[in-house]
Amino acid sequence: MSVDAFHRMGEVGILGPTERVELIGGEIINMSPIGVLHAAIVARLASHFARQLGEAAVVWCQNPLRLDDLNEPEPDLAILRLRDDFYMSSHPGPDDVLLVVEVSDTSLAYDLGTKVPLYAQHAIPEVWVIDAVTQQTRVFRKPIASGYAHEESRNPDQPLWCEAVTDSATGGHVIVELQRLLPRR
Numbered sequence: 001m002s003v004d005a006f007h008r009m010g011e012v013g014i015l016g017p018t019e020r021v022e023l024i025g026g027e028i029i030n031m032s033p034i035g036v037l038h039a040a041i042v043a044r045l046a047s048h049f050a051r052q053l054g055e056a057a058v059v060w061c062q063n064p065l066r067l068d069d070l071n072e073p074e075p076d077l078a079i080l081r082l083r084d085d086f087y088m089s090s091h092p093g094p095d096d097v098l099l100v101v102e103v104s105d106t107s108l109a110y111d112l113g114t115k116v117p118l119y120a121q122h123a124i125p126e127v128w129v130i131d132a133v134t135q136q137t138r139v140f141r142k143p144i145a146s147g148y149a150h151e152e153s154r155n156p157d158q159p160l161w162c163e164a165v166t167d168s169a170t171g172g173h174v175i176v177e178l179q180r181l182l183p184r185r
Helices: 003-011 036-053 108-121
Strands: 021-024 027-030 057-061 077-081 097-104 126-131 137-144 147-154 160-166 173-176
Touching: 021 108, 036 057, 036 077, 036 097, 036 173, 077 160, 097 108, 097 160, 108 126, 108 137, 108 147, 126 160, 137 160
Parallel strands: 097 126
Antiparallel strands: 021 027, 057 077, 077 097, 126 137, 137 147, 160 173
């Protein structure tokens, strides 16, 4: 199924407004309901990035990215290049994305096995997959045809930064320290 047909299904009511689905490889994929921990992590990350980035970029939460005619995932968070219309005229595409963050509580295998390779295929420069339970993050940088050239695991006490995202005030990288940012469990 194409992205256009997928959108038409929503417009005519075949897909309801409360359904959590995304289009991957031309197939409609049901997404799990968002749990409390997952929601809290996404909210804290979005707030942190919004404060640090100011008007330098767009923080895009749980909204579609149109990668091509068969793929429109909804990552938990994406940092996008600033666009005057704030993406009102069209969903962002691969060239608009600086960072994608997926938070995984029940979807770790799917995120790592399906979504990360999909993002690499579309040259998304950097992807973070955060395990909601352990708060360990897999960082993927430098997309190549077969995946990402650079992959590392970061513990919650180790700082994260995206190479393409800079702080609007300092010009340095936006640093994310999950251990300090997220509530203690």
